[in-house]
Amino acid sequence: MKKGILGLVGSLLIATVTSVAAGDVAQGRAAYLQYCASCHGLTGDGNGPMARILTTPPANLRRLSERYGNPLPEKQIAQFIDGRAEVEAHGPRDMPVWGDRLSAEPTGSERKTQELIAKLVAYLQSIQTGPRTASSRVRKSA
Numbered sequence: 001m002k003k004g005i006l007g008l009v010g011s012l013l014i015a016t017v018t019s020v021a022a023g024d025v026a027q028g029r030a031a032y033l034q035y036c037a038s039c040h041g042l043t044g045d046g047n048g049p050m051a052r053i054l055t056t057p058p059a060n061l062r063r064l065s066e067r068y069g070n071p072l073p074e075k076q077i078a079q080f081i082d083g084r085a086e087v088e089a090h091g092p093r094d095m096p097v098w099g100d101r102l103s104a105e106p107t108g109s110e111r112k113t114q115e116l117i118a119k120l121v122a123y124l125q126s127i128q129t130g131p132r133t134a135s136s137r138v139r140k141s142a
């Protein structure tokens with residue numbers, strides 16, 4: 001039963017992620033400024049005001065494609081932002097678990113959470129500084 005629900009959420013996520021439109025990037029940017037810029041910086045370079053008090057430095061999100069490929073692997077990035085599966089597998093982390101936070105908002109729901117995360121991923125794609133690459137396979141950082 002639980003598996004069925006997870007599978008449904010997964011396919012909803014894919015459906016929303018693949019229908020990226022320009023409006024999604026704008027909405028993703030607004031959400032980014034609201035939720036992410038305090039750590040990752042206004043431009044995504046990792047230099048937000050909170051950065052100095054964190055033990056793990058927030059990533060430079062403009063350079064994600066250098067490690068993940070360009071276009072970004074949307075599903076993988078979305079799952080990392082969501083964080084619920086990640087934390088279940090690897091334990092606590094410095095990056096907030098947005099899946100929990102967003103779905104706990106007064107007007108939040110699972111569907112809205114997945115949609116917002118997809119928009120955040122669309123925005124992150126739009127700020128990548130690296131060139132397009134042939135494959136978006138995960139690469140190890142050197």
Ligand code: HEC
Pocket residue numbers: 032035036037038039040050054056057058059061064077080081093094095096098120
């Ligand atoms: C409280 C500070 C904080 C906030 C707010 C925050 N992050 Fe992060 N983020 C981090 C830290 C620290 C890391 C480094 C990874 C870790 O936790 O070990 C990270 C890593 C990431 C990564 C992974 C980069 C990689 O190298 O794989 C992504 C993507 C990301 N954040 C996106 C976001 C998005 C989108 C938001 C807003 C919804 C956000 N972050 C809000 C602190 C934050």
